[in-house]
Amino acid sequence: MRLGNHWTGAVARFSIFSLTRHALSGHRRWERTWRDATPREGYDIVIIGGGGHGLATAYYLARVHGIRRVAVLEKGWIGGGNAGRNTTIVRANYMLPGNQAFYEWSMKLWERLEQELNYNVMVSQRGVLNLYHSDAQRDFFARRGNSMLLHGAGAELLDRDAVRKIAPFLDFEQERFPIQGGLYHRRGGTARHDAVVWGYARAASALGVDVIQHCEVTGFMRDASGAAIGVETSRGAIRAGKVGISVAGSSSLLAARAGLRLPIESHVLQAFVTEGLKPVLPGVINFGAGHFYISQSDKGGLVFGGGLDGYNSYAQRGNLPVVEDVCESGMAIMPMIGRARLLRSWGGINDMTMDGSPIIDTTPVPGLYLNAGWCYGGFKGTPAAGSCFAHLLATDTAHEVARGYRLDRFATGHMIDEKGNGAQPNLQ
């Protein structure tokens, strides 16, 4: 079946029966998952950026708010940006007011996402374990765990023996940073990053949203009052009632085209994956005394990463000192990975805000809305960011769990400084 540009019919649902039917016909009759749309003249809302966030925003606009004249513009192909460069971890183990409620909302959306989208996004709640290595760190984790409990996210403070039961392969005897225990977040885990993008694109497309690939936004159309009334793109001008920016990593560059300067620096964060191995890791493990976290993909590769390279970058690749640092940290806590061979490494560009927390807000330009500054939190925040950005675009009011993510919080002093990193505010 060829799908026209204005097609809004329901897509065939995935079920055990459809899988069986297609298996019997040799999998030759699957329809394409979403329409590869061409731009129309205008839309009620145009979302710039076809990553997980942009597509989720479009989906919730159509599904929750009934706004279906929506386009998602992607300069490359969907899922080819940061949606394909993260380490796929989902968790709600924050602490501060303004953050924890948001990530708990995201966790709730993750837990029912497959049923919601009728798409297997492979959410696997295999647990996230944050190790602590000192009395002070234990006390801090107890406090963080209490905040998680108060928000319904669940948290367990484990002692050394309990950690040993979950992860007996850790180096408990190492003298420099002995493992005292861990904060265990059972509901956390991983999801399949590509499937998240494809699932939202499919569901949004089925509701009438145009997902437009290879369409780079080069500027904004403004009316006499300065309000944004559309975008200039590599495929022509597109008018819009409202424009949403959802391009974390490149937010400053796009905002500059609307005359805005943001409290954001772009930094590179590297990640690594080993060859496929038999199951060895029970969940996600974070080293509390170095730059290292690790999980195992369903294909068997050990997916791990560490800290930022630490300097501004748009290069989508990092340098060797951080590779060395991450691997040393990994060997310090989990010597068994020394026998695994590294398959590949890559770098993603992160919007690092001055306080380490994201921005979902209106901008000084009427008609222009901003979803940016995701630091390391973008992937796990995908469903909630889409939900909250859609709420903002549809109603012009902040969603209750995203009220803290204001653009002007840096001017008013209402920072959410959970973990500021990378960016260099001139605070001295």
Add this chain to the structure above:
Amino acid sequence: MRIPCPYCGERDAQEFTYRGDAAPVRPQGDAGFFDYVYLRDNPAGPIAEHWYHAQGCRGWLVVERNTRTHEILGARLAGECAR
């Protein structure tokens, strides 16, 4: 990345501490202070940055670097740039 320190010669970037965009200038009064502390151009391409040669001459440098390629385009002493 290797940074050509005017005192020490070309050295590994690991010897240096990064201190960000060198463009913002501390204002004398309150006006412009918010911009100075928080807002950045965050360019993709050449940028002038402060790097501190902590494990070398302990000098503050202004290093010109391309954020798209990590190419180092030059380095001068910050004191000389200020004059």
